[in-house]
Amino acid sequence: MSILDQHTLSQISDLSEACARYWELRGIAGKSRKEMQIELEQHLIQAAMDGKSLETVVGPNPAAFAEAWAREMRPHVSRSSVLLLPGLAYALNVVSTTTLVQHLFAPTSSFTLTLFAAYLLVSSGLGTLLLPLAGFLAGRIKTRTGRSVLLGTILVLGTLVARSAGMRINWSIALLSWSWPLTFLLVSLAAVLACLECWRRTSQERTLSGQHVRLGRSVMTFAGSVAVFDLILGISSLAVFNACTLACRVF
Amino acid sequence: MEARLTQLLKGTLDMCLLATIAQRPCYGYEMVQRLAQQGLSLVSEGSIYPLLSRLQQRGYIEGYLVPSTDGPARKYYRLLSKGDEQLAQWQAEWESFAQAVSQILKGARSDVDPRSAHPQPDLRP
Numbered sequence: 001m002s003i004l005d006q007h008t009l010s011q012i013s014d015l016s017e018a019c020a021r022y023w024e025l026r027g028i029a030g031k032s033r034k035e036m037q038i039e040l041e042q043h044l045i046q047a048a049m050d051g052k053s054l055e056t057v058v059g060p061n062p063a064a065f066a067e068a069w070a071r072e073m074r075p076h077v078s079r080s081s082v083l084l085l086p087g088l089a090y091a092l093n094v095v096s097t098t099t100l101v102q103h104l105f106a107p108t109s110s111f112t113l114t115l116f117a118a119y120l121l122v123s124s125g126l127g128t129l130l131l132p133l134a135g136f137l138a139g140r141i142k143t144r145t146g147r148s149v150l151l152g153t154i155l156v157l158g159t160l161v162a163r164s165a166g167m168r169i170n171w172s173i174a175l176l177s178w179s180w181p182l183t184f185l186l187v188s189l190a191a192v193l194a195c196l197e198c199w200r201r202t203s204q205e206r207t208l209s210g211q212h213v214r215l216g217r218s219v220m221t222f223a224g225s226v227a228v229f230d231l232i233l234g235i236s237s238l239a240v241f242n243a244c245t246l247a248c249r250v251f
Numbered sequence: 252m253e254a255r256l257t258q259l260l261k262g263t264l265d266m267c268l269l270a271t272i273a274q275r276p277c278y279g280y281e282m283v284q285r286l287a288q289q290g291l292s293l294v295s296e297g298s299i300y301p302l303l304s305r306l307q308q309r310g311y312i313e314g315y316l317v318p319s320t321d322g323p324a325r326k327y328y329r330l331l332s333k334g335d336e337q338l339a340q341w342q343a344e345w346e347s348f349a350q351a352v353s354q355i356l357k358g359a360r361s362d363v364d365p366r367s368a369h370p371q372p373d374l375r376p
Contacts, residue, residue: 035314036300038326039278039300039326042278042322042323042325043279043280043296043297047296052296056295056296057295057297058295058297059297065297068301072301072305
């Protein structure tokens with residue numbers, strides 16, 4: 001039996017995280033999911049200490065292994081739909097705060113949600129949800145960098161193929177447009193969803209700290225994430241549209 | 252050869268797991284080690300977990316967490332009375348099945364002369 005290096009431990013952690021996310025998407029109850037993840041992680045650690053590969057435990061197809069286990073755990077679709085709440089809460093808060101800032105500081109009476117902003121919101125939401133599944137490749141591509149490079153390459157190649165097939169997208173096209181009264185409604189709805197999400201996080205967190213501390217931490221994390229995303233959205237929108245304008249002038 | 256053994260194991264692994272747990276409560280990795288000691292090496296060790304979950308859902312075994320000094324709590328499994336009854340039934344079924352297969356295989360080795368293995372035409376009117 002040997003002591004494991006950091007590299008192997010991170011491989012094990014990524015694989016067990018991928019399985020846990022898969023089980024979450026399949027609708028396995030939180031308590032069972034946590035137990036399954038711990039059980040798998042402990043088995044993987046012990047097997048690795050005995051010199052066995054990850055494949056010895058989960059087989060050549062870790063996704064098939066995760067699915068086989070999920071099938072025996074009575075999954076329920078309604079449980080996986082709970083994942084919609086954080087996505088909706090973040091998206092609505094980002095949109096409503098951006099709108100609010102624009103109403104306050106820009107001389108416009110209405111706000112427009114562009115295709116680019118919607119794409120950024122949806123793709124980052126899906127990315128957060130599905131990226132941990134890349135851990136299924138931990139047995140074949142051992143480093144996180146390697147897996148990130150593979151995913152990036154797939155994305156770039158996909159974009160190039162779409163471009164060469166004649167696909168053109170006007171990112172600045174307006175998807176939705178609204179004025180003050182609707183912004184108020186959006187801000188109120190976003191606040192309600194944010195409260196629900198923070199409450200959900202606080203109730204799921206299993207730490208020794210008090211409920212007020214946990215709630216405060218959840219609120220701070222949520223507000224921080226929304227603020228960071230607002231900045232990313234604003235900066236990248238400006239960068240993309242300025243680059244497009246510049247490209248149009250040059251060519 | 253290996254594929255045949257894998258198929259045989261697939262059909263009997265739940266029974267072997269139940270028998271292993273019947274000897275004494277144990278956790279997943281320990282079960283794999285005990286099976287290997289008895290000569291059953293699994294191609295994919297993790298394949299025991301879906302089966303353990305099935306046995307648990309059917310009320311044959313139950314899982315319980317035991318606190319560990321060097322990490323998170325470890326999940327052990329123990330046999331329940333329903334599982335004990337099921338194991339007795341499976342053992343009886345297996346013994347009868349294995350005996351039948353064994354007799355067929357023994358018969359094939361002792362009765363058949365490979366030189367006269369071709370079927371003879373029935374010449375009776």
